Amino acid sequence: MIKRKKKIIFIKVFIVHLIVILLIDLNISAYIKPNTTNEININANFINLKSISLEDLEKKRALIKEKKRKLEEKKRKKLEALKKKKKLAAEKKRKEEEAKKKTLEKLKKDEESELANYELEKIEKELLEIQRIENLIKQQVIRNAQLSDAEQRYILTIKSKIENNWLIPHGTKHDKICTAIVNQLPSGKVTSVKIHGCKGDSLYIESLINAVWKSSPLPIAPDIEIFQENIVLQFEEPE
Amino acid sequence: MKKLLILILLNFLLFSNAYSELTIKINRAEIGALPIMIKFFGKTNNFESINFQKIIQNDLYGSGYFNVLDSNNVKNNLSDMKTQFALWTLAGTNYFLKGEVYTENRNDFIKFDLYNVIKKNIIISYKINLKDNNNIRKVSHTISNVVFEEITGIKGIFDTKIAYISTEKKLNRKIYKLHVADIDGYNSVAIYKSSKQIMSPTWSPKNRKIAYVSFENNKPEIFIQTLATGERVKLLNNNNSSSAPAWSPNGKYMAYTSSVNGNLEIFIYDLIKKTSKRITNSIGIDTEAEWHPNSSKLFFTSDRSGKPHIYIKSIANGIAKRVTFDGVYNADSNISSDGKYISLVHNSGNGHKIALFSLEDKYLNVISNGRLDEAPSFAPNNKMILFASKKIHKGILVATSNDGRIRKEIELEGEDVREPIWSN
Numbered sequence: 069m070i071k072r073k074k075k076i077i078f079i080k081v082f083i084v085h086l087i088v089i090l091l092i093d094l095n096i097s098a099y100i101k102p103n104t105t106n107e108i109n110i111n112a113n114f115i116n117l118k119s120i121s122l123e124d125l126e127k128k129r130a131l132i133k134e135k136k137r138k139l140e141e142k143k144r145k146k147l148e149a150l151k152k153k154k155k156l157a158a159e160k161k162r163k164e165e166e167a168k169k170k171t172l173e174k175l176k177k178d179e180e181s182e183l184a185n186y187e188l189e190k191i192e193k194e195l196l197e198i199q200r201i202e203n204l205i206k207q208q209v210i211r212n213a214q215l216s217d218a219e220q221r222y223i224l225t226i227k228s229k230i231e232n233n234w235l236i237p238h239g240t241k242h243d244k245i246c247t248a249i250v251n252q253l254p255s256g257k258v259t260s261v262k263i264h265g266c267k268g269d270s271l272y273i274e275s276l277i278n279a280v281w282k283s284s285p286l287p288i289a290p291d292i293e294i295f296q297e298n299i300v301l302q303f304e305e306p307e
Numbered sequence: 308m309k310k311l312l313i314l315i316l317l318n319f320l321l322f323s324n325a326y327s328e329l330t331i332k333i334n335r336a337e338i339g340a341l342p343i344m345i346k347f348f349g350k351t352n353n354f355e356s357i358n359f360q361k362i363i364q365n366d367l368y369g370s371g372y373f374n375v376l377d378s379n380n381v382k383n384n385l386s387d388m389k390t391q392f393a394l395w396t397l398a399g400t401n402y403f404l405k406g407e408v409y410t411e412n413r414n415d416f417i418k419f420d421l422y423n424v425i426k427k428n429i430i431i432s433y434k435i436n437l438k439d440n441n442n443i444r445k446v447s448h449t450i451s452n453v454v455f456e457e458i459t460g461i462k463g464i465f466d467t468k469i470a471y472i473s474t475e476k477k478l479n480r481k482i483y484k485l486h487v488a489d490i491d492g493y494n495s496v497a498i499y500k501s502s503k504q505i506m507s508p509t510w511s512p513k514n515r516k517i518a519y520v521s522f523e524n525n526k527p528e529i530f531i532q533t534l535a536t537g538e539r540v541k542l543l544n545n546n547n548s549s550s551a552p553a554w555s556p557n558g559k560y561m562a563y564t565s566s567v568n569g570n571l572e573i574f575i576y577d578l579i580k581k582t583s584k585r586i587t588n589s590i591g592i593d594t595e596a597e598w599h600p601n602s603s604k605l606f607f608t609s610d611r612s613g614k615p616h617i618y619i620k621s622i623a624n625g626i627a628k629r630v631t632f633d634g635v636y637n638a639d640s641n642i643s644s645d646g647k648y649i650s651l652v653h654n655s656g657n658g659h660k661i662a663l664f665s666l667e668d669k670y671l672n673v674i675s676n677g678r679l680d681e682a683p684s685f686a687p688n689n690k691m692i693l694f695a696s697k698k699i700h701k702g703i704l705v706a707t708s709n710d711g712r713i714r715k716e717i718e719l720e721g722e723d724v725r726e727p728i729w730s731n
Contacts, residue, residue, distance in 0.1 A: 219329075227331050234336035235401070237372055237459070239710050270460030271372075278401060279333070281425045296329040304334040 078181055085192055089136055128198065131161070135191060139184070218290045225287035226299065234279035236305060242268025248276055248301040254292065256285035276303050340374040341458065342399055343367060346383045347406035351415045354437055356408040359417060362447035363404070363454070365491065366465045369706070370455060370691075371713035376400050388427075395424045402430075404454055414438050417446065421454055431457055444493055462688040464490065464729075469693060470508045470517055471704060471727040473497075473719075485519055487534065490686075490693075490706065490729070492717040499532060499539075506726060509552050514730045518542065518552040518561065529563055542576060543583070549574075551595050555602045560622075562586070562596035562605055573607050575622060586622060593618075595639050600646045606630065608638040617651060617664075631664060633671045639682060640664075643689040644731075648709075650683035650692050661694045663709060674711030684729045685709075693717075695725040 134156055246266035251259045261280045263273055280301065289295035345364050347356035367373040381398045383405055385391040395403050406419035415437040421430045433453065440446050445466065452463030469490055475482045483505045488495035499505065503522040510517055511531075518531045527550040529542035542561060543549050551564040561576045573587040573596045587593035591611030598605060599619070609618050612629065615638045620627040631637040634655030641650045646666070653662035653671065658678030664671045675694065683694040689709065696705050702725040704717040717727075 223329065223331055226329075227333060230331075230333050231335040234333065235341065236336050236338045237341055238338060238712060239708070271458075274458075274460075275336075278425045279336075282401075298329075300330040302330065302332045304332065306334055306336055 074181065078185055081185065082188065085188055086136070086140070089192065089195060132191075132195060132198065139188060139191070215291065215294060219294045222287065222289050222294050226283075229283045229287060230279050230301065233282035234275065234303075236275045237271050240269040240272035240275070242266065242272040242305070244304060246273070246276060246303045248280060248303060250280055250286075250299045250301060251297060252284075252286055252299065254289070254295055256288050258284035258286065276301075279303075340372060341401055342374045342376050343402040343404065343458075344376045344378040344381065344395070344398065344400040345404045345406075346378040346381075347408065347417075347419075348384070349408040351408055351410045351437075353441070354408050354415055354417070354443065356406065356417075358443050359406065359408070359447045359450070362444060362491075363451045366448060366451035367455065369491070369713075369715050370465075371708040372455070372459055372461075378403075392422075392424060392427045395422070400424055402458060406450070408437075417450075419450060421457060442494075444489060448489065461690060464686045464688050464691065467687055468514065468730040469704070469717075469727050470510065470730070471695075471724050472505055472508065472519075473722040473724045474702075475723070485517070485532075486724075487517070488719075490717070492704075492719045495719065498534065498537070507551055508726060508728050509554055510728060510730045511554050512556055512558045512731055518554060520550045520552065529561070544581070553596045553598055553605075555598045556600050557602040559602070562598065564594040564596065573605065575605075584622075586620065587627065589627070597640045597642055597649070599642060600644055606640045606642060606649060608640065617649065630666070631671070633662075633664075637662075637664075641684045643685045644687065645689060648685075648689070650685060650694075652681050652683065661692065661707070663692070672710075674707055674709070675705070675714075680705075682726045682728070684727065686729050687731060693727045693729045695727055 243266050246268065247264045249262045249264060251261075253259060258280055261277050263276060266273055266276070286299075345360055345367070347360040347363075349356050364375045368375045376399065382394055383391075383403070385394070401424055403422040403424055404419060405422065406417060408415065408417050410416070416434055417437055418432070418434040420432045422428070423430050431453065433450075435446060435449075437446065440449075448465040451465040455461065455463040455465065467490055468487055470485065470487050473484045473486060475484070480502060481504075483501050483503070484497040485499040485505055485508055486495050486497050498517070499519070499521075501521060501523055503525070505522070506520045506527075508517050508519040515535065516531050516533050518529055520527045521530050522528075526548045529549045529552045530539050531542060532539045542552070542563065547565050549563045549565050551562075553562040554560075555562065555575075559578060561578055563574055563576060564571050565574055566572075567585075570590070571592045571594050572585060572589075573593045574583045574585050575596075576583050586596075586605060587607065587609070589609060589611045591609050592615075593607055593609045593611075595608040596605045597607065603623065604619055604621050606617055606619050607627075608615050609627070610616075611618075611627075615636050616632070617630040617637050617640045618627040619630050630649070631651070634653050636654035636659070637651050639652045642648070643650075648666065649664050651662055651664060652659050653673060654660065659680055660673050660677060661675035661680045661683045662671050662673045674692065675696070677696040679697040681695050683692050685692055686706075691706050692709055693704060693706050696703050698716075701723045704719065704724055704727045705714060706717060707714045
């Protein structure tokens, strides 16, 4: 009798939570459009990092949905849920899935309802936190997308200006890649050029330094937030 | 919870991006000579600036490292340096050499400033008193050296000398001369003249003497001539023939070739003890000794394998080791002062050409395109090679960059010349 009452209370609590979750989920999916990745699909390293983060966000969201559905099914048929999870799990998340299986098996043995309830609460908290962070990230992604477009153009203009001014004398010997650290003012005026870890003929090293000085002033950053006082240049002689 | 952690981490990465450095890859460049402009002003009763300017322009251009731009239409005497640098930059030059010839207290001077137009600064500034240095060519070559070394970091060779043999035909008689000249062929002086053949000149390590082979006694014999005094001494104090002299870099020995029962072998002569020691002993011909910079090993040409090739042998002991394997003919080696390369005459079936052989990676690179090229020798900075070539049946001298890219004939007023050798 008491057991049955407990069950009813649990169902009620669950339905309320479910509604809350659905509301939150709708909210999130209204905010985020999946095609934002196109804007920043450019080749610089740090931009790749950003697009990776977006993809990950999508994955996270999918996983959360999945989890909710699973819990619902678990309510009806726990064993069936186990089978379905197998089908739905992405290969990358296999380890996580295995961990879940273990926890579910444990659930069977222990007092299942209490644990399920506890897990539900935990998921809900997680969801709220995820939503909060997602909102923050979303704002930053929009800002970064704007920046990286401009930043990419900025990088290309600096690159082409220095490349146009790079004159290597014949027959010089040197390391494959030589790095230069350039200091500049917001006006683009170069204030110092330092070569790091480059073994080679002085004529070659001088050609790197001259290429930078000849390019001073460097192109002005289109947005002061993109401007970097220090620029790292990786010189690699073309074949 | 794991997911949450990952998200937080991602979040951190995203936000921290704003503080990273900008890294830019630069992988496109022009490969070529450095643009430089040279302009000398003024004149005195004895000197005209244009004479210095022309020699320096010729030197730097001939080195292969510089593209000498026409400086006539560029203003060079602005007192406002900012505008001056802007004008030079516009003219497309990286360096500007500005000089002036003038009189001060009845003395003639030449002064020059070398500007880095890119960095907008003066690299060097010099003044030379022309009273003590009145040879225009010598002063100009010295200035070329200073400028070249300052910009390239490589030792300049514009004031070094070359020696060579010329042949003249007069009334069916041949006259042979041994010359010493500037590397551009000027200031040529015949230091020895003979109606009998002379050949194989070689410089002493300090360039004070020249050893060469003379046939004045109707057989090859090595003579050493002191440049300052003209004094001549026969190397060996016996009647043996001797040829192909090579001074050891430490100045102690002279390696030479002599005939033993009709077969050529290499000997070394101790210049202090005045004794000879036989180095090679093979059934083939061994000749054209060339010292390794450490004075303990000899390169030489031998046909013991059937075809002429370069070998190396320690003067102390040991067996000769074959060095070259490419082609059908490798001879007359000359080693770079850093011991890394030998230049030699190479034939792989299409004529005698000059090649560079890397002793480190055993790679042979042909750097001349004649059919009868011979007698290569390195410049003291190892960046150029001097050799003899043929042009319409007449011998000429050619200086080439060590990659064969720049080729410059040395002007010698139509003489028939051969066997050049660059001083040390």
